[in-house]
Amino acid sequence: MKSSDTTPLHRALYRILRPMARLLLRNGIPFAEFAELVRRAYVDAALEDFADNRKKPTDSRAAVMTGLTRKEVRKQREILAGEHEGTPGARHENRASRVVSGWVHDCAFQTGEGAPAELPFDGPLSFSELVKRYSGDMTPRAVLEELMRVGVVATEASGKLALRQRAYVPTGDSEEMLQIFGEDVSDLIATIDHNLVGSGADGQPLFQRTLVYDNIPPEVMGRWRRYAAQQSQAMLEQLDKWLGPHDRDIAGHGENKATGEAVRTGVGIFYFEDPVQPDVSGEQE
Structure with missing residues (x-):
């Protein structure tokens, strides 16, 4: 072209x-x-x-x-x-993500210090109860198998279940990953469109920033990938601590009792890298 x-x-x-x-x-x-x-x-x-x-x-x-x-x-x-x-x-939220979010924010499933507690599989305030609150008709065993498959949940020596990561990220071209693909790209384009057309009636642009360098030596990339992932995850967890408790499902213990029209909002971060390709004139793009 x-x-x-x-x-x-x-x-x-x-x-x-x-x-x-x-x-x-x-x-x-x-x-x-x-x-x-x-x-x-x-x-x-x-x-x-x-x-x-x-x-x-x-x-x-x-x-x-x-x-x-x-x-x-x-x-x-x-x-x-x-x-x-x-x-x-x-509602198109991934159900496994809702379970993880409930585990992180619902005080019923936390320790006295506010951290996600280790949970038995069955019984009161168990993993099964957590799934019932936040994942509708999904079976606890199916949710557990998926969370263990991606390393989010592990079984402790005591037999209880422990949350190892605060986020559920599916892998490959799975149905869940393709759903995330559709949502992420749609959200990014909607934000760009909002900013292009003058930010709407209130005149306020939505936050949209990208950090880019195009002459980085390859020996730096391994350290950069790890650092970018660590810092990005830390920032998302900090934002989640602020916003998560305001979610109606979590505030209402999965019962969504609040009235009024709901708002879907969030912040997305993605990492990218690719070789710098020369154009036909020999100059770098």
């Missing part, structure tokens, strides 16, 4: 789509399937994000905005309606 033939937005989109194409190909998603999802997203955005509050959004208006035919708009709208009916008010 020649940069001289494209707008800045086109170049930005290509940088987003290039690693996404790699992920899609690795998971056997052909272009036609991806294109169908793009059509659906265009229709959803046209009908929801660009709707005139005084009028009901129409297929004709969505067709004009998206460049799709009215027939295609109607098809995608009907699919979207079916998806929304199947998941009314659905």
